[in-house]
Amino acid sequence: MQFSDAVNQRYSCRAFLPDLVPQQQLEQIFALAGRAPSNCNVQPWHTHVVSGAACDAMREKMAAAITENPAGSPDFAWSGKFTGPYQERQICAALGLWEKQGVDRKDRAKRDWSWMRNFKFFDAPHAAFIFLPTGFAEELRIAGDVGMYAQTLMLALTDAGLASCPQTSLSFFPDVVREACGVDDSFRLLMGLSFGYPDLNDPANEFRTERAPLSDTTVFHQ
Ligand SMILES: Cc1cc2nc3c(=O)[nH]c(=O)nc-3n(C[C@H](O)[C@H](O)[C@H](O)COP(=O)(O)O)c2cc1C
Known part of the structure; x- marks a missing residue:
């Protein structure tokens, strides 16, 4: 796959087929993601x-946790509140997805259903949880490294014919993940990622987001 095709074809997939990706292929993909750059090559991601x-x-544990504690208890604070152009983009993304999912904005029960899909990994047969060492928890730059790793991972998945959804929602219950995966509290959970083969018959996967014009985000100086 051409690099530009992988970038353009990646999207946040919100319905997956149950088929498992072979372990050997998973290892190749995650090793490729580890080629991401990081400050001083510290490679702070722990997946x-x-x-x-x-x-x-x-x-099952995630779905039970969000039912019991809708606010979550993430290691990193998350308000989900944006203002100005960021809020406009947020609303646009939410409404676009809900339209494909058949969710009316005013229908609280359907909106809850859409939100709950996150905690069921959109039916994916795989999920990745990306931690960073607690000592780096206040280091914004190190979180940037994890972002580079996560995007490299998503592009590697796309290149392999797979799909993914990066999810802050999957970081809402770090203690659940730490306990299930045998991780001690010297690691903080930044994000999760549902992944697998996309269900192309689900309308949620028809949704594509727009991007702001280049001039809104990038200034060239000569
Ligand atoms: C760090 C991060 C966290 C995200 N968390 C969620 C999430 O919890 N649930 C979700 O459905 N989408 C989540 N997204 C997906 C974004 O909504 C999506 O990337 C954005 O709308 C752009 O759409 P695209 O990925 O299809 O290009 C997240 C994306 C990123 C990068």
């Missing part, structure tokens, strides 16, 4: 991947 039965068990 736990749950597949098959382990993924199903985690899905």
Whole structure:
């Protein structure tokens, strides 16, 4: 796949098929993601991947956790509130997805259903949880490294014919993930990622987001 095709074809997938990706292929993809750059090459990402039965068990725990505690208890604060152009883009993305999912903005129950899809990993047979060492928790630059790793991972998945959804929502219950994956509290959970083969018959996967004009985000000086 051409690099530009991988970038353009990646999208946040919100419906997956149950088929498992072979372990050897997973290892190749995650090794490729590890080629991402990082400050001083510290490679601060620590990733736990749950597949098959382990993924199903985690899905059940996540769904129970969000039902019991809708605010979550993330390691990193998250308000989900934006203003100005950022809020406009947020609303546009939410409305576009809901339209494809058949969710009316005023229908609280359907909106809850859409939100709950996150905690069920959109039915994916795999989920990755990306931690960083607690000592780096206040280091914004190190979180940037994890972002580079995550995007490299998503592009590697796209290149392999797979799809993914990066999810802050999957960081809402770090203690659940730490306990299930045997991670001690010297690691903080930044984000999760559902991934697998996309269900192309689900209308949620028809949704594509727009981007702001280049001039809104980038200034060239000569
Ligand atoms: C760090 C991060 C966290 C995200 N968290 C969620 C999430 O919890 N749930 C979700 O459905 N989408 C989530 N997204 C997906 C974004 O909504 C999506 O990337 C954005 O709308 C652009 O759409 P695209 O990925 O299809 O290009 C997240 C994306 C990123 C990069």
